[in-house]
Amino acid sequence: DAGVTQSPTHLIKTRGQQVTLRCSPKSGHDTVSWYQQALGQGPQFIFQYYEEEERQRGNFPDRFSGHQFPNYSSELNVNALLLGDSALYLCASSPGTTSYEQYFGPGTRLTVT
Amino acid sequence: GQNIDQPTEMTATEGAIVQINCTYQTSGFNGLFWYQQHAGEAPTFLSYNVLDGLEEKGRFSSFLSRSKGYSYLLLKELQMKDSASYLCAVRSNTNAGKSTFGDGTTLTVKP
Numbered sequence: 001d002a003g004v005t006q007s008p009t010h011l012i013k014t015r016g017q018q019v020t021l022r023c024s025p026k027s028g029h030d031t032v033s034w035y036q037q038a039l040g041q042g043p044q045f046i047f048q049y050y051e052e053e054e055r056q057r058g059n060f061p062d063r064f065s066g067h068q069f070p071n072y073s074s075e076l077n078v079n080a081l082l083l084g085d086s087a088l089y090l091c092a093s094s095p096g097t098t099s100y101e102q103y104f105g106p107g108t109r110l111t112v113t
Numbered sequence: 114g115q116n117i118d119q120p121t122e123m124t125a126t127e128g129a130i131v132q133i134n135c136t137y138q139t140s141g142f143n144g145l146f147w148y149q150q151h152a153g154e155a156p157t158f159l160s161y162n163v164l165d166g167l168e169e170k171g172r173f174s175s176f177l178s179r180s181k182g183y184s185y186l187l188l189k190e191l192q193m194k195d196s197a198s199y200l201c202a203v204r205s206n207t208n209a210g211k212s213t214f215g216d217g218t219t220l221t222v223k224p
Contacts (some may be wrong), residue, residue: 004155033211042117042200043156056211090155100144100204101197103211104155 002027004093004105012111013081021076021108025093031055032074033102034066035090043090049074050097078110086112115139117215119201124221125191133186133218135201146184146202146212147175156200159186188220196222 005024013019024096025032031050035043045058049068072093078085091105116138125131137145144163147171148156162168162177162184174187198217205213 040216042202042216044214045211048211058211100146102146102158104157104217106155 002097004029004091004103006089006091006105006108008108009020009106010111012113013084014113016080018077018079018080019081019110021078021089021091022073022108023076023091023093024073024104025091026095026103029093029095029103030072031094031097031099031109032072034067034074034076035092036060036085037088037090037107039087048097055097081112083112086110115203115205115213117201117203117213119199119215119218121216122219122221124223125188127189127191127193127224129191130187130189131191131220133188133199133201133220135184135186135215137182137201137215138183139182139203139205139213140160141205142179142203143206144204145175145177145184146200146204147173147184148200148202150198150200150217153195159199191222193222193224196220 008034033048034046037043048056052068063079065077088107091109092102094102116215147159150156160175167176172189177184200217202212202214
């Protein structure tokens with residue numbers, strides 16, 4: 001049973017560019033949440049997708065957007081990259097929006113130069 | 114607003130016991146998580162407390178006092194592999210995905 005998978009593992013982009021990160025949830029999970037984790041800090045909630053819609057959103061600008069597909073996989077898009085967007089981006093899946101179970105993927109390390 | 118405080122770093126000796134504290138002030142409370150995160154890896158679930166008291170799970174135990182906004186994670190019989198960051202996170206509503214995390218406590222276990 002595959003856990004949460006994310007791609008790519010690492011990514012280097014230039015300021016102003018756009019990036020797309022991908023996540024496949026754990027089998028049986030239909031809810032995907034995205035977090036940004038800067039070095040030395042805890043993860044910060046970006047948004048959550050359920051039934052192909054954004055259900056909750058944290059304090060992130062509109063440059064951060066996402067999508068969920070019918071197979072429950074999800075994408076995180078970041079436009080107009082800033083140096084401060086350099087971080088580990090974590091995807092977490094859960095079986096529904098109210099379950100306390102949450103499994104994290106290995107993350108995508110994004111470096112903006 | 115949400116505020117979660119944990120010590121930044123702790124050091125302990127192999128075989129010893131260590132207690133990592135977490136205090137929180139949140140607009141709502143539905144439960145408190147503890148996660149372990151090794152450097153460069155994803156957080157892994159350790160415990161989830163909803164009610165006051167101590168919950169034991171093998172070498173790890175977690176305590177919660179809702180009235181005091183306080184929790185701790187107790188690690189017994191420390192092993193070198195326990196060297197990691199320990200994250201406290203509060204679920205402020207029924208949506209587990211919108212948890213608020215502390216910045217983590219980096220634990221170093223020395224021989």
